[in-house]
Amino acid sequence: MDWRQTLSGLDDISEEGEKSLSSLIEVFGEFEPTSSAWRVITTLYLDKTRLAAEFAKGARSGNANPAIALWQFQNFLRSTLPKKSGYPIRDLLDHIRRLVIVSDERDLRDLPEAAQSLDAVRIMTIHGSKGLEFKVLHLPALTSRSIPLSVKQNRGLAPPDGMIEGAPFKGCDALTSGHDEEQQCLFFVALSRAEERLILYAYSKRSKFVDDISGHVLNEFPQSASAEGAVSANGIKLEVDGIARISPSELATYEKCPRRFFFAHVLQVGGRRAESPLMRMHNAVQGVVDELTSRLNDEPSEAELAAIMDKAWMENGPADHGYAAEYRQISDELLSFFRLLRTGEKRRAPIPISLKFGEAEIVVSAHEEVDAGSGRVLRRIKTGRKTTNAVESLDAAAFQLAAEGHGEAEFVFLTGATQDRLTMSSTKLGNRKRKIAQAAIAILEGHFPPKRSDRCARCAYFFICSEPPSGTLRKKIGSGLPDSS
Numbered sequence: 001m002d003w004r005q006t007l008s009g010l011d012d013i014s015e016e017g018e019k020s021l022s023s024l025i026e027v028f029g030e031f032e033p034t035s036s037a038w039r040v041i042t043t044l045y046l047d048k049t050r051l052a053a054e055f056a057k058g059a060r061s062g063n064a065n066p067a068i069a070l071w072q073f074q075n076f077l078r079s080t081l082p083k084k085s086g087y088p089i090r091d092l093l094d095h096i097r098r099l100v101i102v103s104d105e106r107d108l109r110d111l112p113e114a115a116q117s118l119d120a121v122r123i124m125t126i127h128g129s130k131g132l133e134f135k136v137l138h139l140p141a142l143t144s145r146s147i148p149l150s151v152k153q154n155r156g157l158a159p160p161d162g163m164i165e166g167a168p169f170k171g172c173d174a175l176t177s178g179h180d181e182e183q184q185c186l187f188f189v190a191l192s193r194a195e196e197r198l199i200l201y202a203y204s205k206r207s208k209f210v211d212d213i214s215g216h217v218l219n220e221f222p223q224s225a226s227a228e229g230a231v232s233a234n235g236i237k238l239e240v241d242g243i244a245r246i247s248p249s250e251l252a253t254y255e256k257c258p259r260r261f262f263f264a265h266v267l268q269v270g271g272r273r274a275e276s277p278l279m280r281m282h283n284a285v286q287g288v289v290d291e292l293t294s295r296l297n298d299e300p301s302e303a304e305l306a307a308i309m310d311k312a313w314m315e316n317g318p319a320d321h322g323y324a325a326e327y328r329q330i331s332d333e334l335l336s337f338f339r340l341l342r343t344g345e346k347r348r349a350p351i352p353i354s355l356k357f358g359e360a361e362i363v364v365s366a367h368e369e370v371d372a373g374s375g376r377v378l379r380r381i382k383t384g385r386k387t388t389n390a391v392e393s394l395d396a397a398a399f400q401l402a403a404e405g406h407g408e409a410e411f412v413f414l415t416g417a418t419q420d421r422l423t424m425s426s427t428k429l430g431n432r433k434r435k436i437a438q439a440a441i442a443i444l445e446g447h448f449p450p451k452r453s454d455r456c457a458r459c460a461y462f463f464i465c466s467e468p469p470s471g472t473l474r475k476k477i478g479s480g481l482p483d484s485s
């Protein structure tokens, strides 16, 4: 909570900003990092602000949703949470992330019994609607990608092979067989909740299940709003003083989720990813890779190497985990592949290469530059496994483009022990180059729409990911967006 002291001493701040900060400091003034979530929430909305009064007023005039949401959240807070670190709010947030990751938060969203009779729109999953009926039913997103879901998205755990009686039957076959039929049943459950009117929506190609019943649809209307339109409304007025410098890893972040790029690299909001022990193991391996690549041709002795690995392990690895020894063994294997790969190589210090896209600059840095007999190889080392589009992503394209005229570009993936030269065809590379330029323009124009996915619950910005306020954001950073790669 040191920010309260830091912020109160700021002098380069507008009058309006100072007023807002003083209010925040006043509201959060009495809390400590060890305060309980219950105390913080109730003090905030009952004592320090007029939120509870506003919600009650809204409920009286027909908008009960905020009040009900608060009531449900309160009930959730009162459920006993395991005491862990002595920081109840941090533990609570970790608990919420875990619930969302394993989709176990759905029950918590159910409307309380006492609010069942409210005259309002109820939003629920098809599973949650079983046994209920409604006069009017809206079924959104009935697209070919939503229902039936691809069998690959089935998160069920396959039974062991041989457990199911009958013809030779593998456990994973049990998951795939009957998948479509099960999805069709789900669709039927959804349709049969309607008593008088049923309205179906599809914002893109509609589901084959909707086609099956199209003979019974009374009115068909053209699409009235598109996902594209919704995205373009998310522009943020961004004024950058100087050239916006973006690294390929930041570009990769933008490709994965523009809103995450906004939080991390434009607002530079610090945040903690929900890191699994596996991720922490990768962090430790990355630490060793960074250290070794910074030494160029100065190979450490076995004792020195062991000390480097121990240090990285203690600082970043899952040293306190029940399976720490197993994780450590995996990390040692990854690093032994890395050392083997570099045996006998001659390396020189890589020089950052800049690619210009209008007012934006992509600065590409290799981990190391290797003298291969036939020329130079610019190498990037990734501790993870090679994903399906890893060597064709925008990040890879920027790396290959930067290497042109200097040598060849190479990605090394320590998990799976793969080493790939980047060899996208000129047509593919041209397409990627256009996409990079579009991303750079979109960044400068302030387009940072959220790209929601299953990964959100692990994102550092999960709890603050809402629409940013209106107004212009000025970045007085001289040389552009800072490179944090």
Ligand code: SF4
Pocket (backbone or CB within 6 Å): 257, 258, 259, 260, 261, 263, 450, 451, 452, 453, 455, 456, 457, 459, 460, 461, 462, 465
């Ligand atoms: S929570 Fe999801 S949508 Fe929001 S920034 Fe993170 S990844 Fe993007």
